Amino acid sequence: MGRSEGGWYFAAVGDVHGQMHAMVRLLEGWSAKTGKPLAFVLQVGDFEPHRHDADLATMDAPAKYKQLGDFPAYHRRHARFPWPVYFIGGNHEPYGFLDAQAPRGFEVTPGCHYLGRVGQVELRGLRVAGLSGIHREAAFRTARPSLKDSKDVPHKAFAYFNEEDVDRALALQDVDVLLLHDWPSGLIAAEDAGAFEHQRRSVSHDTVGNEYARMLVESLQPRLVLCGHMHRAYRAAIPHSSGQVSDVACLASVRQGPECFGVFHVSTDGITEVTHLR
Template sequence: MTGEDIYFAGVGDVHGEMYEMLGLLKKWESRLSFVLQVGDFEPHRHEADLQTMDAPGKYRKLGSFAHFYNGSAVFPYPVWFIGGNHEPYGFLDRIANNTEIATNCYYLGRVGTVELAGLKIVGLSGIYKEHLFEKRPPIEEIDRHSNADYIGFTENEVLQGLEFQRADILLLHEWPRGLMTPDNRLDVIDPEMVGNEYARMLVDSLKPRLVLCGHMHRYFCHQIVWPDDTITRVCCLAHTRSGSNAVEIFRLSGNRSIESLRSLDER
């Protein structure tokens, strides 16, 4: 380790359980420059926000974000998140990209970018839903629609993502298509159908060094080797309830390489 090393973390679906996320990162708290979260963050400010989230009744819980919103708790490092398919979009769709929604907590937007520690971060919120891909209803009309009509990304958002041209880190909620290999197919019914092709298009075009995603609530790592021998590491993270598989610590070295401390066996 040199003095120039920077540490950051990727975090899987939090589902409103902010203290669980902080607990999993406790050991690293003082060293983390920032945290990247991959959606289903559920930053509900109050009960009313729950009314614009798509989820069955038993999963509609206020969670602990309200403590951070009202200032009775504070994130100890900057947390940047994208949206998943269970978010209070009635809140998130009405704020600008990169808004600080609570101290040290930033929403990257439906599609957005930010530079952190010299790394270009790009994010796409939501999942692929065929009926929303061409057009999602405006948020002002949410009273006339199902909350499920707001969980998908649009073609226009994918195109905006492609316009960023390159990224060091890409944040996705749903996995990119095509991660399964004959010897690493998970125990899913149809491995070829895991993830979506538009997320994959962003990966193939932006060629980030690191992709972080969530949604499936399971840990899975994969490397894509490009023809020029550069590598994209895809890191799918689990739900914070499942413990250490929900977080991954990365080191950005002085030579700008990004290494996972899990793969280095330093955890």
């Protein structure tokens, strides 16, 4: 599956927010149009794998956005993903479910894998790592609350990564693809700055992203970085003093249509995106 003469293909998807059926339709549509099968799909957080209302209750989000979504159909085996899916956590996940099961990752339903707070997996020779959550400086140097105390603390407290998570991620080795929910800081080119003024989660382009995500990219020097969170598509590159360059693909949300995904070709020449900003 996913094999092609001269290499193979995988897809990356932005925030799904429980719209798994739409994600499947978009990617299957791309494969049908191009005749290229996908080996697997990587997802950059806010996947929202809610099995039932009890999971939904553990997610941090305004009430109007708390919707069960499509995942119950996959959990009950009424639907299946056409390819293996690997996802990290965003800031809108049922962490009461994910952390209680296995904070270091597990298979949430057949063919669908949570990489954990920090995780790494090798897929067809490609080493994929991920850091779940978003940054909040006030929470960075403290331990996350125990799930036993979850009724007494805001759900938001479980949506942040902390210093221990980043230290674990920094210890990873030979990372080819890095999954982040939030963007690395300093990503936006000067000529694009105006497009990020007073937009969603960005008072200005200087406030987009966080320094710890940037530090991970600079330390691990992956060939490809994948991000979500901002609900907009953007492409950039981060050069390193070693001469290595990390290509960065920021992805829109599934509700926004085809800009939510990118497809990448893997060959002996490296990893190359075959989709482009639309």
